[in-house]
Amino acid sequence: MGVRVAVLGATGAVGKEMLTILEERNFPADAIHALASRRSIGRQVSYGDRTLKCVDAAGFDFSQVDLVLASAGGDISREYGPKITASGAILVDNSSAFRMEPDIPLVVPEVNPDAVDGVSKARIIANPNCSTIQTVVALKPLHDLAGITRVSVSTYQSVSGAGTGAMDELWRQTKGRFVNDPVEKNEFSKQIAFNVIPRIGDLMPGGTTNEEWKMAVETKKILDPDIRLIATCVRVPVFVGHGVAAHVEFAKEISPKLARDTLRDAPGVMLVDNREDDGFVTPVECVGEFAVFVSRVRVDPTVEHGLAMWIVSDNLRKGAALNAVQIAELLLERNHLG
Numbered sequence: 001m002g003v004r005v006a007v008l009g010a011t012g013a014v015g016k017e018m019l020t021i022l023e024e025r026n027f028p029a030d031a032i033h034a035l036a037s038r039r040s041i042g043r044q045v046s047y048g049d050r051t052l053k054c055v056d057a058a059g060f061d062f063s064q065v066d067l068v069l070a071s072a073g074g075d076i077s078r079e080y081g082p083k084i085t086a087s088g089a090i091l092v093d094n095s096s097a098f099r100m101e102p103d104i105p106l107v108v109p110e111v112n113p114d115a116v117d118g119v120s121k122a123r124i125i126a127n128p129n130c131s132t133i134q135t136v137v138a139l140k141p142l143h144d145l146a147g148i149t150r151v152s153v154s155t156y157q158s159v160s161g162a163g164t165g166a167m168d169e170l171w172r173q174t175k176g177r178f179v180n181d182p183v184e185k186n187e188f189s190k191q192i193a194f195n196v197i198p199r200i201g202d203l204m205p206g207g208t209t210n211e212e213w214k215m216a217v218e219t220k221k222i223l224d225p226d227i228r229l230i231a232t233c234v235r236v237p238v239f240v241g242h243g244v245a246a247h248v249e250f251a252k253e254i255s256p257k258l259a260r261d262t263l264r265d266a267p268g269v270m271l272v273d274n275r276e277d278d279g280f281v282t283p284v285e286c287v288g289e290f291a292v293f294v295s296r297v298r299v300d301p302t303v304e305h306g307l308a309m310w311i312v313s314d315n316l317r318k319g320a321a322l323n324a325v326q327i328a329e330l331l332l333e334r335n336h337l338g
C-alpha cells in the first residue's frame with residue numbers, strides 16, 4: 001500500500017523541489033496534496049508530468065494523509081505541527097522549529113539513519129540546516145576513521161536558502177545595476193547583487209548569528225556531541241548551491257590520500273579532486289544533482305592532524321528537499337508509515 005502525502009509550502013523554493021524529487025525517486029505516493037497559503041489557492045505546481053492545484057493549508061484535513069513534508073518556515077511549522085501529529089500523520093519538517101527538541105530526531109540518512117526510529121515518540125522528524133547537512137555528509141566517513149575534534153567552516157550560501165523572495169531580490173538588484181535603478185532591499189539588510197553579506201539569520205548575544213549557532217549545535221546532535229565547530233556564514237550572489245570551506249582537526253593522523261580514498265566510497269559523496277586548474281566543483285555545477293561534492297582535500301599544516309577541503313551541494317536538494325524525501329523513504333523502509 002502506498003502513502004498519502006501532503007507538501008506544506010508547495011509553492012516555495014524547497015516545496016517545489018520536494019514534489020519534483022518525490023516523483024523522480026518514485027516515492028510510492030497513493031495521493032499527493034499541494035498545500036500553501038490562501039494567496040495560492042488554485043495555483044498549479046508540477047509533480048512530474050502532472051500538475052497539482054494548491055489548496056489552503058488552513059482548511060486542510062490532515063487526517064487524509066500519512067505524511068507531511070513541510071517547508072513553509074518555522075512559524076507555520078509551529079502552528080501546524082501539533083495539528084498534523086494530532087491527526088495521526090508524521091511530519092518531516094524542514095524548518096528550524098523543532099530541530100533542537102531533545103525528543104525530536106534530527107536526521108541525515110547517510111549519517112544517523114537509526115535516529116529515525118525515535119519518530120514514534122513525537123511523530124516529527126526535523127530536517128537539518130542546509131549547510132549542516134552537506135558538511136556532516138562529508139565529515140562522517142572521516143570522523144569514523146580518525147575522530148574529528150574541531151571544525152572551522154566558512155560558508156558561501158546561495159540566496160535560494162532564504163526562499164523565493166530572496167532569489168527575486170538578487171535578480172531585481174542585478175538587472176537594476178544595468179539600468180541604474182536604485183537598489184531596493186527587502187529580504188537582505190545589505191545589497192546582495194555584486195556583493196557578499198557576512199550575516200545569515202539573526203545576531204545572537206556575543207555576536208554569533210543563529211545560522212552559525214545552528215551549524216555548531218546541529219553537528220553535535222547529528223554526528224558527535226564532542227565535536228566543536230565554529231562557523232562564519234556568508235550569503236553570496238549565487239542562486240542555487242552552497243559552498244563550505246572546512247578546516248578539520250582530527251584526533252589521529254589522516255593523510256589526504258586516505259581521506260580521498262574514503263570519501264570516494266562514502267554514501268552520498270562525490271569526490272572530484274583533480275590537481276588541475278578546473279579539477280573541483282563549483283555551485284553552478286551541482287545544481288539539480290543529489291550528491292555532496294568534495295574537492296581540494298589537502299593538509300592543514302597549522303594544526304597537528306588537520307585537513308582542509310571544499311564541500312558543495314545543491315542546497316534545495318541535498319540541503320533540504322532530497323534529505324526530507326530520503327527521511328520519508330527511511331520511515332517507509334522501517335515501517336513507521338502506514
Ligand code: A2P
Pocket residue numbers: 008009010011012013014015035036037038039040057058071072073076162163164165
Ligand atoms: P505561498 O506561496 O502561498 O505564500 P519560500 O521559502 O520559497 O519563500 O516559500 C515559502 C512557502 O511557505 C510557500 O509555499 C508559501 O506559500 C508557504 N507559506 C507561507 N505562509 C504560509 C501560510 N500562512 N500557510 C501555508 N503556507 C504558507
